[in-house]
Amino acid sequence: MASGHQASGIQAGRLPSQEITNNFGDLHPAYDAHEAAVAADRCYFCYDAPCMTACPTSIDIPQFIREIQTGNPEAAARSILKQNILGGMCARVCPTETLCEEVCVRETAEGKPVEIGRLQRYATDVIMAKAEHPFARAASTGKRVAVVGAGPAGLAAAHRLAMLGHEVVIHEVKSKSGGLNEFGIAAYKSTNDFAAREVNWLMQIGGISVVYGQGLGSGLTLDALTADFDAVFLSIGLAGVNALRAPGEDKDGARDAVEFIAELRQSEDLSKLAVGRNVVVIGGGMTAVDAAVQSKLLGAENVTIAYRRGQDAMGASRFEQDLATSKGVKLMFNVMPVAVHGDGAASEIELDYTTVKDGKVSGLGETFRLAADQVFKAIGQTLEGQPEGLVLEGRKIKVDATGRTSVKGVWAGGDCASGGEDLTVTAVAEGRDGAIDIHSSLMG
C-alpha cells in the first residue's frame, strides 16, 4: 500500500515528524541585532512617511526604525505598542506587502522595501522578552466595561481600557483567548505558541479578567451586559462560514478551511494531523492560501487552489500566491465548483470554467474533474449570532468612525463590524479606537 505523499484518502504522518516540524518553522526567521541594524539603516526617515499612512494602526514607522538604528529596540517597541498593542503578532501576520512595505519609497526606488514587518518583530521580541510590561494603568475610574470576544479587536480594546483605568471583563466563547491569532492564521507565521504568549504578556497590564465559555446566545445577552456594565465592546468576529452551494459538499472529506486551520493550530503533534492526498481548496483569500500551503507542508501530494475569478481579483496578496506556488501549490483561476463526487467520501471535485462579466461570475459549462479526497471551503466567513436590535450594514454590525453601534453604550470592532479590511491590524486599530471613544464617553 502506498505511503507518504501517495497514501490514498485522508491520512496522518505523510512525512517524517522532523520534516513536518521543519516545514512549520518560522516563515521569516527573526533578525539578530546586526541584521536589524543593517535593515534599519535602509530607512530614509521620510517626511510624512507613506508607510505610516498605510498602517491601519498608524505606527510611527520611521521613528521606531530610527530607534532600532540608534541601538534602542526597547524604545522602538514602545513606539510600536503604544499604537498597536498586538504589534508582535502584526509583525508576523500583517500583509505588509500590501500595506506599509508596498508604499515604502525604497519599493518605488528599487523594488525592495525596508523590511518593516521584520524590524517590528525584532523590536517587539526584545521588549516582550523583558520581565516588565511596558505600560502602566492609570488610576482606577471605577467604570466597568464588558468585551465580548477575545480576538485582536477585543484584546486591543481591553488593554487600552485597562490602561485608561477601567475594569474590563472579557467574555470568550471558546476556551482560549486570541481569536484568529490563536485559531486562524498559518502556523508558520505564529511559531512557538506566540499567540498565547502575546495574550499573557498583554494581560500583565492588569485590570482585565477573562470569562471563558460565554458568548452572545450562549449564556450572555446584550441586554444583560448593558445593564451590568458601563459600556460594552463587541468583537465577536465572523463565526459563520459560507457554503459552496454545490451538490456533494456535505460528503466526508469536504470541510471548512477555518475549521481545518483551527484544528491544525491547536494540534500538539502535526505528524498526527490527517490530510488528504489530493487536496482542493476553494477560494482566493488568505484563508485559502493558509489551508493550501499547510496541507502541502503536512505532505499532501497535490494541492490546488481553485478560484472563481482571475488572479488580479484574488484576495491573497501576490506574496501569498508566490508563497503558495513555491511550496508546490497549484493555483487555478476562473474555475468554480459544480459538485463534489464520491461514494460516501469525496474522491473528485467537478469544476466549471468561468467568465466574469460586469463583476458577475458565470459558468461556461465546460466542466472537468480533479481528484479530491479533501476539499476545503474558504469562500468567506459571515457574521453569526449577533444580538437582536443592532443595525447592520452590508452583512456586518454597523458602526461609526469611533466604533459606536446603533445601540447606546455598545461599541463594536474587528471583523464583525463594518468598515476596514478583515485584518488583524485593522481589528487592533478598531479595538483601540473604540476603547478611546468608550473612555471619553464614560469620562466626558
Add this chain to the structure above:
Amino acid sequence: MADLTTEFLGIKSPNPFWLASAPPTDKEYNVRRAFEAGWGGVVWKTLGEEGPPVVNVNGPRYGAIFGADRRLLGLNNIELITDRPLEVNLEEITRVKKDYPDRAIIVSIMVPCEEQAWKDILPKVEATGADGIELNFGCPHGMAERGMGSAVGQVPEYIQMVTEWCKKYYSKPVIVKLTPNITDIRQPARAAKNGGADAVSLINTINSIVSVDLDIMAPNPTIGDKGTHGGYCGPAVKPIALNMVAEIARDPETHGLPISAIGGVTNWRDAAEFISLGAGNVQVCTAAMTYGFKVVEEMISGLSQWMDEKGHDSIADFIGQAVPNVTDWQYLNLNYVAKAVINQDDCIKCGRCFAACEDTSHQAIAMTEDRVFTVKDDECVACNLCVSVCPVENCITMEQVAPGQLDERTGDLVSGDYANWTTHPNNPSATAAE
C-alpha cells in the same frame, strides 16, 4: 591602460599608491606582503632613537566611527612610533629595499629636537638604501608630550631647523609630514620649504576623542577606566585633508612644492582628487587597515580607467589641474544664479528635500497631497541642501539661470557680468568696479 608609473622627488614607483607610515609598514613581513599585493611604495613606520624603544599600551589602541552596515568611516588610534629596536628595523629596511628595487621605501623618523640626535640616526638610515626620509612632525599623542611629533609640527621655527639638519646630514629626498592640528597649514609648509624640504606630506592624524563609553564614562578606546585623545583618520578626514593640500598648493610661497597627500584615501577617486589638488602621489593607511592590502588593486584599476577616459597618459598630466579653480569666497561670482530642479521621474517621494528646506532652510519646496515635490523658484537660493539630502543621485540638480533670464526670487534679470564681494555695494570695504 594608462601608465601609473610615478616619479616623486625622482623616486620611481609603479603607481602613486604608497602605504603611509603606520602599523601596516611596521615590519618586513607586512611590507613584503604589501609589495606583493601591488603597492607602489611604503613609508616605513616611524623610527625612534637608538636604545630602548618606546612602549605601547597593552589595551585597545583603536576606536572607530561607523556608517551604515558598520562601514568604517573614521578610525582613531593611540599607538606610538615603532616599538621595535632601531637596528632590527634598519636591517629589515635594507633587506626589503634590496629585494624590491622598483618600489619606493621612505623611512619615517622621529627623534628629539636636538641636532645630535638627527646627526646620529640619519647616516644609519642612509645606509639602508631607502629612497628618502619623512619627518614625523605630526603624531598628536604620546610623542608630543615628549617634545616630539606634533609638538615640533606646531612650531614652524622647529620644523625649519630640523629640516635644515636633515638636509645637512642626509643626501636623499626629505619629506616633512605635517600635522593638521594647527590653525593655518600654510605656516608649517612654508617653514618646511624654507628649511630645504623636498616635499611635504599631509595630513597626519587629527586630535580626537572618537566616542565616550557611557557605561564606564570614559573615552574610547579605554584602557582600564581611562582613555585619552588619539589621532583620527579614515574617510571622514578626507575633506579636511583636501583643503589643507589645496591651501599649500595655491599658496604663492609654497606653490610647486611637491606634496604627498594623506587623509582618507580609500579608492581611486580619492586619489585622483588629491592629485588634481596638487599632490604628486598619495599615501594610504586606513583603507588598507580596514580591507587589507588587496584594496590597492581597485585603486590601480579605477585610476587607470579614469585616466584612459580623460586621456591622461601619466599621473603628471593632471597634477594640480584643479588648483587654479580653488579660490577664496570673496572671488566667487555673485551674478551666477542657479535653481534646484527636481526630476519627477526619478523622485521616489521620500520628502527629505521638503523637510530639510521647510524646517531648516528657505521654504522653497512645495509638497502636494499626493507627494509631488516641486521647487519654488521665487524662494530657492540654490543652497544645494536638497541635493545633499536626496537619497537618489542626480534626482535633484542645480540648473543655472542663464544671463538675461529672470531670477524669480529677486525679480531681477540675471546679469552676465562677473561680480564678486570685493565690489559689492553691501561690502563696506568694497573697491569701485573698474
